[in-house]
Amino acid sequence: MIERPRGTHDVLPDEQPLWRHVTGTAEALCAIYGYRPIQTPVFEDTELFQRTSGQGSDVVQKEMYTFADRSGRSLTLRPEATAPIARAYVEHGMHRLPQPVKLYTIASCYRYATPQRGRYREHFQLSVEAIGSDDPLVDAEIVQLYDEFLRRLGVTEYQLELNSIGDRNCRPAYVEKLVQWLDEHDDVLDDEARQKRATTPLRVFDVDNPRVREALQAAPKIGESLCDECREHFSAVRAALDAYGVGYTIQPTLVRGLDYYTRTTWEFVGPEGGAQSTISGGGRYDYLVEEIGGPPTPGVGFGAGIERLLLALAGREPELTEGIDVFFVCDAAADRERVLPLLAELRRRGLKADLDYAARSRKGQITQAGRLGAGWTVIVDGAQATVREQGKEDWTTPLDALVETIAG
C-alpha cells in the first residue's frame, strides 16, 4: 500500500468543521483588524530563504526541502511564510501603497525535521504581517490580534513571552560584549556553551547544564544594552499591550531562530504539545524588505501553527453539527425514480437532501437518515409518504405536496 509521506497528515472530513472554524475565525478577525489576504507560491527561489533566515539558522542548515527543477534552478518549498510575503511586497511595489500594508495568509509550510506530535514536515501557518511602519502600536496590535484569536477560540491557558533583541545599532555591540564576557568566563562554560559562543552567541542562554545557566545569570543581557531608540520602542510596545490588557512576561533570553528579527520578539506558549508547546512566534523585522532588494522598510508579524493550536484546543472544541435536511427512504425502484425530481427541487432551494445508494434495507435507510441527522426522513410508498420530522409526530402527505410543505 502507498502511504502518505512521513510527517504529513490528511485532514479528514470529520476534522474539517473544526479546521474551518479555526481558519474562518482567523480570517474574520484579520478582516476586522484590516489585514488583507494574500497567497504566494508553495516554492520560491532558494536564495530567498538562505538570505533572510540566515546561513547559520537550523532551517537553512538542515530543514529545507530544496530541489532543482528541470532547468537546473534551485527551488525550495517555503519553510515559513513571512519572507515570501515580504518578497511579494517588494516585487509588486507595495511600498507605493498607503503604509503600513497589512497582510495575512494561511499557508502550508515545509521543514525536513524528525516528526512527532505537533511537529510535521508539512504544517499550516497563519501568518500575519504589517509592513511599512515602525510604530510600536503596530507591534502591539498584531500581538493583541493573536491574543484575541485565542480568546475567541476559547483557549485560555497560555503565556506570552516578550523580549527586544535590539537593532543593527545596538545588537552587534551587545553580541561583542557578550562574547567578551564568555571569553573571560570560559572556565564556567561547557562544550555546548562554547559551541554556541562560536556560532550563535545569543543562544548560550539556552544551554541545558544548570551549573552553566547559573553562571550565565551574571552575563550581560540584551535588555541592558539596547540603544535609546530600541529601549523607547520596547517600552512603548509594552505600554500599548498594557493598554490593551494583554498580559505578558519579559523573557530577556528569548531569541528567535531566524536572522531577520529585530527589536520586538515574542512567543505564545500553549498548555499542550510537550516540547512543541510554542503555538505562535513572531517579531519585528526592520531590515527584511531591504535584504530582499526593496527600499528600507520596517515590518512586524508572526507565524502561528494551526496544528499546534488544535492541540491547545483539545477538549475545548465547540459543538459543530452538520446534519442534512431531508433523507428519502425508498423500498421500490419505482419510488426512487419518483423521488428524483423532488430531490432536485429541494436542492435547488438550498436544502441538503439525499437518498440511499448502498442498497440498504428500509431499516438500514432509516438508520442512515438518523446518522446523517436528517431533519425530515421521508419514507416513500408510491405517491404517498410518511414523514418523520425531528421532535414531532409522524405525518403523511402526498409526494406532490412534499416540497411545498417542507420548503415552501
Place this chain on the structure above:
RNA sequence: GUGGCGGUAGCUCAGUCGGUAGAGCCCCUGGUUGUGGUCCAGGUGGUCGUGGGUUCGAGUCCCAUCCGCCACCCCA
C-alpha cells in the same frame, strides 16, 4: 540527525512455552420495540507494518527497514 518505546480487522486492543487469527466498537442483514433510540441473533472484514533469517513450524525468536510516539536539537 542521535537515543528510547511501540506497530495484530476501519477504530481500541488481547494473543500463554514458537503449533493453522481473537474480542469490543463500527458496518451489513434479520428479529424485538409506537420514531432514527434500546435489546437479541447472525454476517462481512486480516499480506499480524515491510523484507530477510532461525525452525518441521514464526503474530511470537534474530537482523534490517519503514512508520508512529517520547526525549534531545530546534521550532510553528
